[in-house]
Amino acid sequence: MSLDMDMQEIHAVFFEESAEGLDAMEAGLLGLSPGRDNDPEIINTIFRAAHSIKGGAATFGFLAISNFTHGVETLLDQVRSNERVVTDELIEVWLASVDAIRDMLACLQDNADIDPMAVADLQKQIDELLQGDSAKPEDDDVEEESEAATAGLWRIHFAPHEEVLKTGNEPSRIFRELKELGELTVVATLSSAVEFDALDPEHCHTAWDLELRGEVTQAAIEEAFDWVSGQCELTIEQVGGHSATPSAPSAAMPAAASAQMPAETKSEAKSAAPAAAKPASNGNSNKDSGSIRVSIDKIDSLLNLVGELVITQSMLARFGDGEGGANTQGLRDGLMVLERHTRELQESAMQIRMLPIGASFSRFKRLVRDISSKLGKKVELKLSGENTELDKTVLEKMSDPLVHLVRNSLDHGIEMPDVRKAAGKPETGTLHLSAYHEGGNIVIQVEDDGAGLNKERILAKAVERGLISASDQLTDDQIHNLIFQAGFSTADQVSDLSGRGVGMDVVRRNITDLGGRIDVQSKPGKGSTLKIRLPLTLAILDGQLVAVGNDVYIFSLLSIVETVLVFPSEVSGLVGKGSVYRLRDEYIPVIRLSDAFRLNNKLQPKTYLEREGELLVVVESDGKKMGLFVDELLDQQQVVIKSLEENYMPVQGLAGATILGDGNVALIIDVPSLVHNMDFNSGGNAEKSDAA
Amino acid sequence: MSSDNMANANVDLLHADTNQFLTFMLNGEEYGVEILRVQGIQGWDTVTPIPKAPEYVLGVMNLRGAIVPIIDLRKRFHMESIPFGPTTVIIVVKVENSDKSRTIGMVVDAVSEVYRLDENLVQPLPEFGGNISTDFIKGLSTVDEKMLILLDIDRLISIRDVEGEAAKLAAQAS
Incomplete structure (x- = not known):
């Protein structure tokens, strides 16, 4: 029946509102401090959020949630009416309750049953808190009363x-x-x-x-x-x-x-909570990716543009149908307007996908609080640039790497208070998360004022792991960037938080998958800065079109360092297989793009050694450069990335395809994959490494 | 037998066991695919070759904004290639693989007819021994005394196959 449908929709609204309420609660709770001098408005906000969740849950018959929230609300109410003083314990309980309610909601959303044992411990804690002053039990509180003596x-x-x-x-x-x-x-x-x-x-x-x-x-x-x-x-x-x-x-x-359930009930209840949390978070992310909240401003600007587009269209139609033939000057002007509108329309359509990073950042308040108290460190979290907007997909995919980086900074970067004091630094460390625009990129920065990276240990580890040889002379930055190598971890003791050696390379891979890159800068004793550069959006790319034979390929403009005209004498063979070119004082591997892709070029094969001069596109990824010979440089234009995978399969070396103005398909080159995966020893058949 | 049955089938258009098949010509043989799988037919146009693709994948092409791989059925069946002519067309079909459905174009010599066939009258393929790979053939049917080869396109153009070929090529190359 349609009633079911309606109910589901209403439930969805309830879930969404509750999620927002919980976020508000969490944010408020993190702003509370023990004692009586809290801003009553914060308490009120938290209370209101809890109250509406309770009310909503009761309305829909989610009794487990409403009953549980009731206890939380009662505690809040007592604080509100100054019957109770905020304590650290109370804040902990509330925060844990927020998590518990979130989990329960997630269970409901996934149509799973709520495990009452998951919150049993917490419920007990709340009950005990309430019971503590049971001298004046609430009249309307049947549940608590049955517990009261x-x-x-x-x-x-x-x-x-x-x-x-x-x-x-x-x-x-x-x-x-x-x-x-x-x-x-x-x-x-x-x-x-x-x-x-x-x-x-x-x-x-x-x-x-x-x-x-x-x-x-x-x-x-x-x-x-x-x-x-x-x-x-x-x-x-x-x-x-x-x-x-x-x-x-x-x-x-x-x-x-x-x-x-006999004796292990308790321990089970404890383990059930995180277990329940996991599917919940998965479920959430799946659901999140389905819809997006867009500010009305963005929609309005989109509608305005569409309106203008319609006007432009009618203008063009009039000029085209003009008596005595088309008005060419008018048409030309109209086309220019059309072009501008189309671009603006594209931009504002892209804007819809953009979300401020603030929501993502504010989660770290909780994370930093939890981890630092666990480690016994004092850490202040500073946030800036919360309004920087990022593509929704990028934002979602960045959240795990960011968590990892923040954990790393807390775990390895910032020292214990006594160590900091001994080093003449304030006891409280600072972790600064910031986001800003730089060029065509978004930069997210994780900065701490901790101990910085330990160069000697990184070097020793890298030599031990065979990543470099002991005789290699590396710059400081090169040494620091070794931490992104696979299987690299200098933590002497694997801690609960980080140091399993699976971290940084995965972080880097996630970031390069998004078309971004990560760099680390560090000063011993002063702290380290991790800088993530990300493209503004995933769907559109500033491309450089190149011709290879009859085909058009596209490089991301960001990946191109320069384009040089190369004479045959400047290219040297290497062990008879690969070729290198001397770019100023650096030898870089070079390959023909047609060879790299093993294309059966319809043009007659002309080896670059025989030609007068060739165009070499020098590209860079993660500090590694390589040169690719192309036949011709064409336009630069923005292209919309389309997936090859959707109907075919992923192709190594290609990031996707796009449709050009003439309707033909052009392939987009995945520079990082080319740079990192090409086996230059096999020269022309450079894809040997694919088979492996 | 067939003409009688065909007549019946044509009358009984909504009969549950009948399916419409689009047939096409390939090397003088007539093949059929379920018409519900066919998304469209279009003339030959230039394709963009894909690196490291198996030989029978000619490349990709823009089909109403989607990037669609184009497969040369003659090459797929190891038939002799002929130059594309005015009747050469691309039949765009939807194939379902275990994980998802994909849209794919098949280049064939020419489209032929649309027939309604009774699935019950489709004959299994005779045994050929191991020489001919036949798992992508659903069966044989007869229309007007002509033999029709019904294809199981899901098996015909399985991407796993494409990947397998790609791996093989890569292995050869090294």
Whole structure:
């Protein structure tokens, strides 16, 4: 029925709003400091967010979320009304709760069941906090109240399984413990007793009905049965006073769930939380990539442009249909206008995909806080350029590498407070995340004022790993950039956070996949700076068109260093296979593009050694240069990148294809892959390495 | 038998077991592909060759904004190549592989007819021994006493195959 559809849409809105609410909560919480002098507006913001999540969840029947959020909200309310002081513990609990709610929402979004055990620990913590001042329990708080101590009569039915005695549990000991809580009457029932012949003295066939009178909490009773949980049938109900048996899942669940899950419940609950978080984050990213929130301004400017385009079109139509033949001057002018509009339209259409990096940055507040407290370091996170806009795909793909870089800086870069003090630096380290435009690129920078890279250790490691030879003379920058080599890690001890040696090369690969590059600069004792350069967008590229034979290929303008006219005498063979060209004081490998791609060139083969002069396009990737001979340089233009993979398959050395103005397809050269994967030893058949 | 059945089939247009097939000529033989897979037919145009592609992949071409690989069926079947003439066309088909569907163009000598065939009357291929690779042939059918070879295009142009060929070529080259 359509109702289902509608509900799903409404749910989607709820999920989206809750996600925003949680972000707001998190941001607010990170702005809180222990004590009473917090900006009430922050508390109010957090409270409002929690309140609407609770309300929404209750409306849609997501009781697990609304019940859980209720506790969080109650705590917030107490702070709001100055009944409670913000403490570090409280902030921790709230932050953990935000994560927990986020996980639960993600579960719902994936149509998975919420695992109540995942939040059991946290729930308990919240309950304990609330109970701490249970002197004035909330009237509307049924759930908490059932946990709170009330004078009354508890009726307990306890029927242990047969094996209970074998596990070393003695029911009478439990009863003794209960007796300490209040006035206890015990009645044994023998309903499950067996014939004398079949009786095994090691089996327990007795069940007990107990009555406990006194100011006791359900939790206290449950605690007494902790050891036998999972080995018995246990019902605990309160008689008189509040007739209600535990209504909320929080109370019913532990008893019921622990009956199935014995002692490891607790540890499982702990591990369940991160486990639940994982699919959640996957699910989120999948869903995120499907839709995008666009500011109304961008849409408006797009609509304006489309409007102008329509006007231009009618103008062109009028000039074209003019009496006495077309008005050529008018047409020409109109075409120019059309060209401008088309370009603007393209730009503003691209703008839709652009998102400010701020959202991505603000996640690091939490990350830095968590990691630095874990490591016992003091770190201040500075953010700048949050409004820098980045293509959505780039933004998504950059998030993991950035997390890695930030972790690295925290783990290896910034020193412990005492070390910093000894070095004459402030105890609190600074981690500066910034984003800005530079040329046609976006630069994201991760800068710390830590110890900097240890040159000697990097060199030693690189020699040990055979990445360089001991006699190599390297500049400081070259040494620093060795950390991006595969399998390189100088961390003496692999820590929980980083240092597995899978990091930096993966980071670099992710970045080069996006058409960007990463550089590191470091000064010993002063800190290091990692600079990531990314193209503005993935879909459009500033291209240099070149002709090879009858075909047109496209280089990214960014990858071209220069184009030189080369005379045959300047190219030397190398071991009879490859060729090198001396570019000023540097020898660079050169290859014909047609050879690199093993094209059956329709033009007669002319080797560059025989020709008068050849065009050599010098390209660079990650500091490695190479030269590619082409037949002709054509236009420079922006091209839209289309996937080859969609209908064919990825081709090594090609980043994709594009459609030129004449409708033909031109292939876009993937310079990094050419530079890094070409095996120059095989000269003309340079793709030998492909097969390997 | 066939003409009677054909007549019946033509009357019973909505019969569940009938399918329309587009047929084309290749080296004097008539082949058929399910018409629902056919996205369009267009004249031969220049293609952009792709580096390191198997020989029968002529290149890629712009098909309404998508980059579509073009495959020469004669080369695919190891038939003798002929110069492309005025009847040479590209049949654009959708092929489904295990992971996804792709759009691909096949160069054939000429398009022929559209027939409605009863799937139940499609005969399996006779045994040829190991000499002829036949797994891309769905079966044989007869129309007006002519034999029609029905192709299973999913198997015919499997990208895995293309990748395999590419690997083989690369191996030869080294």
